[in-house]
Amino acid sequence: MKNIRNKIFSTAGNWPATISRLTLGLILLPHGAQKLLGLFGGMGFSPTMQYFTDVVHLPWLIGFIVIMIEFAGSILLILGWATRIVAALIIPLFIGIIITHHWQAGFFMDWFGANPKGFEGFEFDLLMIGLALSLVISGGGRFSVDQQYYLNTQVK
Numbered sequence: 001m002k003n004i005r006n007k008i009f010s011t012a013g014n015w016p017a018t019i020s021r022l023t024l025g026l027i028l029l030p031h032g033a034q035k036l037l038g039l040f041g042g043m044g045f046s047p048t049m050q051y052f053t054d055v056v057h058l059p060w061l062i063g064f065i066v067i068m069i070e071f072a073g074s075i076l077l078i079l080g081w082a083t084r085i086v087a088a089l090i091i092p093l094f095i096g097i098i099i100t101h102h103w104q105a106g107f108f109m110d111w112f113g114a115n116p117k118g119f120e121g122f123e124f125d126l127l128m129i130g131l132a133l134s135l136v137i138s139g140g141g142r143f144s145v146d147q148q149y150y151l152n153t154q155v156k
Contacts, residue, residue: 011139018141025077032071080144
């Protein structure tokens with residue numbers, strides 16, 4: 001069990017991992033806050049859940065998990081707590097977003113509102129997947145809770 005924990009929480013403590021972790025967390029946080037709290041022009045929890053279940057046809061539990069990964073997961077990433085686990089959850093989240101919402105719009109973002117359905121392309125989603133994948137491999141980097149946990153368990 002200790003070996004598994006060490007693999008999950010270990011990190012080289014490097015700057016690139018820190019930059020990736022903070023970038024992913026800080027970009028994802030406003031998206032989660034839109035869905036959960038209605039901040040940044042978002043709808044809030046109940047209307048978002050209604051959209052997920054009625055329009056996107058997601059089961060309620062999946063919609064709830066999406067919101068929690070985006071909001072709580074982004075906070076955990078910023079702190080660097082369980083970075084590999086959170087990053088591993090973000091990958092299927094964004095694959096699901098591509099499949100259910102962005103695939104039909106094509107690759108590119110719709111910067112000028114040219115897509116009649118208003119959908120965005122999936123290039124942003126691929127960037128998020130790439131950042132998450134790098135964190136699954138590297139861990140949380142410097143100044144992460146993971147690094148402190150790992151260093152403390154190695155001393156004992």
